[in-house]
Amino acid sequence: MRIAELSRRSGVAVATIKYYLREGVLPPGERTSPNQASYDDTHVHRLRLVRALVDVGGLPIAAVRDVLETVDAPDPAVGKTLGTVQLAVFRSPPPTDDPARAAAEEAVATLIDTLGWNCPPDHPAAQALVGVLVTAGSLGHERLVEVLPRYAAACAAVAESDLDYLDGAASLDERLESVVVGIVLGDSALAALRRLAQVNEALKRYPEP
Amino acid sequence: MRIAELSRRSGVAVATIKYYLREGVLPPGERTSPNQASYDDTHVHRLRLVRALVDVGGLPIAAVRDVLETVDAPDPAVGKTLGTVQLAVFRSPPPTDDPARAAAEEAVATLIDTLGWNCPPDHPAAQALVGVLVTAGSLGHERLVEVLPRYAAACAAVAESDLDYLDGAASLDERLESVVVGIVLGDSALAALRRLAQVNEALKRYPEP
């Protein structure tokens, strides 16, 4: 198919498709002549994936490129892919060297230790968690740290579910994409469910007239 | 204190403080003369809160203003505040009228029903969840819906924890701020813990050499 049909089928404007081609988030079509190329279903699918990452995940185009490069360079080691995608998806606030940082780092390390989790203590997510605690502390919400064990328990169940999801993928390609979809769409789904659960719990505790 | 000290104590540039004053996310100081005003600790705290919402929560300034307006207009009904903040915090992708939308709406309604949750089915979070399912479906990841029950169970525990956190607030003001901090910082903390749990679970299932 040519670019107009690709646009129609994916719902993405022609100009935007060209932009994505330039930015390397969409592979070029197969050249049939110096100024003609033909695209196929993989391009339609890729466009949908890009839109999902941008619209649902809120990723900048550069991060999308990083993620997709990982997906396109199949590495059977799940851990590797997981790491790259997790990295790209992260909003990393500047690592402030707050004096309270050491205490927060300690708290996170203790938490991970208590849970018996086997994950690198310098993982970006751990750093992010430290950042959250430092921020909370600066707002006088030191007690936020107390909810973490319960959050962590919930996340353990979620992660189990996530890995089950990966195991349900038929092929390697599908598996790689599942990592991306699982992380990005999963984050959104989780946030949405959390809000619904909050409303439910609030109504349970403080019924409205 | 004057603006220079406010800047020093909060770590926010003077020009940025002026910008925040213009945008209404920081209340004006007390005027001492036609072109002098004095600020106090509440301003320092407010600036930290704004930075937390922007840096950690990724909220645009306009959303921050909405959130803070709610915090500043104390309504003892927790549900109301919760709703407003949840709304402001949401990234709402344009509600597509995909043909697959009806099925996704059905799935979400069924899920909420099965869980016995008492929340409005037209809640933005429910709509967002529908959007996620539609997106997943368009990518051929229809089976994502299968993980939702487990996600929901985890979120129920998280929400319980969240409401406990609110109940731990001493005053009404503190309570209102806890809603904000709980939602925004909580989302980040949850996402970070999920990633750590994923790494842990992945290493458990596929140990690395």
Added chain:
DNA sequence: CCAGAATGGATAGTGGTACTCGCTACTATC
């Protein structure tokens, strides 16, 4: 008391991101 620094307020400019447009030199198709 007075010079120089600081302040509030306003306007304009910057840098980054994600497109979007317009153009040219083609090619495909009716």
Added chain:
DNA sequence: GATAGTAGCGAGTACCACTATCCATTCTGG
């Protein structure tokens, strides 16, 4: 052979979160 579509490219747009500059006024240290 007229008309429509295409690739590629540079420039332009819109929005956002600041950031810089200016000015009239006010504060402050000597």
